[in-house]
Amino acid sequence: MRKPLIAANWKMYKTPKESLAFLSEFLPLVKDHTSSEIAIFPTMSSLGYVIEATKDSNVTSGAQTMHWLNEGPYTGQTSPTMLESIGCTRVLLGHSERRIYAHETDDMVNLKLKAALEHDLIPIVCVGETLDKRQSGLTEAVLCWQIAVALNGVKGASCGQLVIAYEPVWAIGTGSVATPEQANEAHAIIRREVARHLGAPCASCMRILYGGSVKPDNVASLMSQPEIDGALVGGASLHAKSFHEIISNAT
Numbered sequence: 001m002r003k004p005l006i007a008a009n010w011k012m013y014k015t016p017k018e019s020l021a022f023l024s025e026f027l028p029l030v031k032d033h034t035s036s037e038i039a040i041f042p043t044m045s046s047l048g049y050v051i052e053a054t055k056d057s058n059v060t061s062g063a064q065t066m067h068w069l070n071e072g073p074y075t076g077q078t079s080p081t082m083l084e085s086i087g088c089t090r091v092l093l094g095h096s097e098r099r100i101y102a103h104e105t106d107d108m109v110n111l112k113l114k115a116a117l118e119h120d121l122i123p124i125v126c127v128g129e130t131l132d133k134r135q136s137g138l139t140e141a142v143l144c145w146q147i148a149v150a151l152n153g154v155k156g157a158s159c160g161q162l163v164i165a166y167e168p169v170w171a172i173g174t175g176s177v178a179t180p181e182q183a184n185e186a187h188a189i190i191r192r193e194v195a196r197h198l199g200a201p202c203a204s205c206m207r208i209l210y211g212g213s214v215k216p217d218n219v220a221s222l223m224s225q226p227e228i229d230g231a232l233v234g235g236a237s238l239h240a241k242s243f244h245e246i247i248s249n250a251t
């Protein structure tokens, strides 16, 4: 049984100075924490500082996105080799905000996932339906499609190399958290689809995180569900005390 993974996605918040201020408050709070893995995804401008500041700690960090190629004329992009070169070990892929605002497609997520696995970057692939799709009864179809395209051509990722985050778009930043049952049901669909594409051993040992309005007071009920292996936290991860509370309550 793998430990839960509790991850902070800081989105476009915190300068390097603010990121380091967070860590000086947060790292002492979690220094003896062993019951889950902790990861932080800061902005690209803070990432190198966060990697350096967490290197002797139980906190890992990663990028919020990357390109799939190693180099090229792609203004504003960062490549897997560039992330590797600064000691980055994780990367978020296909977050719905990237899909909406940067027009990332399922095919691009697939290219990024293959590149991440080649470079030993542990990917968190984000999937999830919009409110409209849920209300049309299409949640399962959306999840099956996103997983099928993301995993197309991926050769049996080894245990623990792949993490998926179920983030219903309607729950992100809205305060409308999915019920534990809704989340568990979606996670079971995702695990079943991963088993179909990559095999049962990979599906059973990979972690599926829930993301969308996770707070200190709802994380325990989400984590009590058998299919939920962790959380991807946005707004409530921006303050050291509230992120620490989520980590404590999750386990």
Ligand SMILES: O=C[C@H](O)COP(=O)(O)O
Residues within 6 Å of the ligand: 009, 095, 167, 171, 172, 173, 174, 175, 211, 212, 213, 214, 232, 233, 234, 235, 236
């Ligand atoms: O990646 C994190 C999610 O988008 C959730 O954000 P939120 O906790 O602010 O709803």
